[in-house]
Amino acid sequence: MEYDNDRKALIMLSTIEGYNARRKKFDSVERPSELYVDYTLADKMIESMQRQGVGLITILDEDYPPRLKDIYDPPLTIYYKGERSLLNNENLLAVVGTRRVTAYGKNVMQNFIPVFIRSGLCIVSGLARGVDSIGHKMCVENNTKTIAVVANGLDICYPHENVALQNDIINNGIVISEYPLGTKPLQFHFPERNRIISGLSKAVFIPEAGDKSGSLITADDAIDQGRDLFVVPGSIFSSQSVGCNKKIKELQATIVLEPQDVIEALGYDTKTMEKKVVQLDFEQQRLVDMMKDGKIHLYELMEKSGMNIAVISSALTRLEIMGVIRKLQGNYYEIIPSI
């Protein structure tokens, strides 16, 4: 791909730290190419971008995501790896939250994300630990495209343990960044990155967020940008739900209690999925019946069914493999809700 001088100027502009500084310079001239005379730096950067398979969308491009363009401070450059057209998807939903996700938050994700995916929503998140990673992973495992917005150059992976996940997303989705290659994940990049997550999306969904969670910045951005904000309430004693509960208390967010709440609010049909038909034998059916009222501990199942441990653990594994139930932490079991 060839870059003209305007785009080369934007590339060089992107090396300046701080959005306001970049913007000021950008606004000071008619065309960005008036800013620079010498483009050797840009040529060098383009060469390494092409070597690493990194593409660029600039604010001058036709296919710059329209929703993102509408926000107060749209990024001038979007470096990307993966499927470019995905950014113009109409049905983007940001899913962000705490990095220290609890069993509750995980549970929420397991119940909500599959429904979102089935309804045709595409998940946008930040590849951080916790909620972000789980959301991305669920998409990858489901073979669904997803968008990751990172706060560093695309040649770096932060946090490091997500290298494999990042590659999976590149292969089936897109990873984007406002920053040129080689940029480190500096602290102040993250709030800047968060505005892109909410800016791209139709709405922001927060399953779990602590008091000082970065996702609350995304939530504030979402409100500033006029996006819907959906939060899941949590226990008032859980430090990882303080953020969500605060948003509810401040009447800034829509409370969601089930995935349909989000989907209906966004005007989608709750697609009725064809029910999976699984053949259960007598014992398995009994176990499933006992789980009808919610999660249940292994011992209670043993007690009620009268099965011994060998029989019951074998039956439970089979049910798990069939995708009927799942094991929670602490030897609890529950039925996987089918929508």
Added chain:
Amino acid sequence: MLAKTKSYALNGVDGYEVSIEVDLNAGLPAYDTVGLADTAIKESKERVRSAIKNSLFTYPIRKITINLAPADTKKEGSHFDLAIALGIMIANEEIESNIYKDYIILGELSLDGSINHVKGVMPLVISAVQNGYRKFILPSKNAKEASYISGIEVYAFDKLVEVVDFLTGKSQVEPLKTSEFVSMQSANRYNVDFSEVKGQFMAKRALEIAVAGGHNVLMIGPPGAGKTMMAKCVPTIMPDMTFEEAIEVTKIHSVAGILDSSVGIVVSRPFRTPHHTATIPALMGGGASAKPGEISLAHNGVLFLDEMPEYQRRTLETLRQPLEDGVAVVSRAKHTLEYPARFMLVASMNPCPCGNLGSKTQECKCTPSEIHRYVSKLSGPLLDRIDLQIEVDSISYEDFRSTIPNESSKSIKERVERARKLQRERYAGTSTKTNDEMTNAQVKAYCKLEADSEAMLKNAFTRLNLTARASSRVLKVARTIADLEGSENIFANHIAEAIQYRSLDRKYWD
């Protein structure tokens, strides 16, 4: 005159003959020991002189030269005292009979002439028997240990005088009676029992399977869930030690000097719990004299590593080779020793550094990177050798006022022994003893799956995110579950249960 008495020295858990040559020469009174003796042997000079004098014999005022042959191996310990003292007295013509030449002599002397307890008698005697010796002079305090070996004459003494009287024919001493090896079948020597563990059915079942197939276990659960208690119960359901196993264990414990001399043999399976600050030599064996480490002391028993991720990573990694080969190789500048170390590894860990991850009542305060660091202390290759990983939860059993009976160790043990018998028959003639030790070829031969089980296993891998290395582990555990049931074939339900015990593979922490 020159005298030659015979004794034995330790090399690992084996002994070799040392002949003690004593020569009295003209010259200024002196006492020289040659033959790479350590300080304890050199110091024998003082003990020997006082013991001879205080037993009212004459100590020769001559130049005494003592040679420990073979002269090129390093010898240590105080058990040559008695042989040296007798050698001096023979050279001094205090003892004129020749019968001493038939005896292997072991014992440490006290200044008053009494004979003290020494270390390593069992392995020394066994090695001597293998080399054709039949008669032994030992301290009475070690007599019990030697009495379990049949076909030998053991004469036990308390005082130097008694030995001299015996060798000169002044008194008649009867050889010791052979003790009968009584396995601990009759009595529970462990003070704990599985019936005392309330609830925890899944963990108990997993431990039963582990013992039945010789598998290693990792228990993951919050503090106070009863992990340590259950680990302590593991030896109670292990099959009784055979005499051969007991001898193997006794040899090691004797070398380490931790054998109870009043019993003389180890009858119950060892249960070793090294602290997590243990160093590599403490665990593997070593030190200047290459002593057996904790893993060898746990031979034929249980090695319990509580809070496994708290151990130094390097320390844990050294376990890999013994877990594979069943021996601990200790290499030192002077010698390389092999100690047997075929133990069952029972490990426990918290789900995260604070222990509350996944708890219903407590909140986990750990950061994701802390948890990541904590878990990554256990390397893949090490986890590879742990077949069963189970989740132990801290649920209060009383919550359910359960009517499910808590089985006693005795009835679990009966099942274990039946399963072990099947395995012995299956692997007769090979070096494999339990399902855990199966070679790849044996897994192929003995873990054949029906088409539906095969399909289920495949399904489980994709559905439950099992990692690839879990496959052969699941098969081995399924083999044991089938053995416990007395079933020749592995059926789908056996596979299904085996998968249940792969908590870590199921990406527990994600």
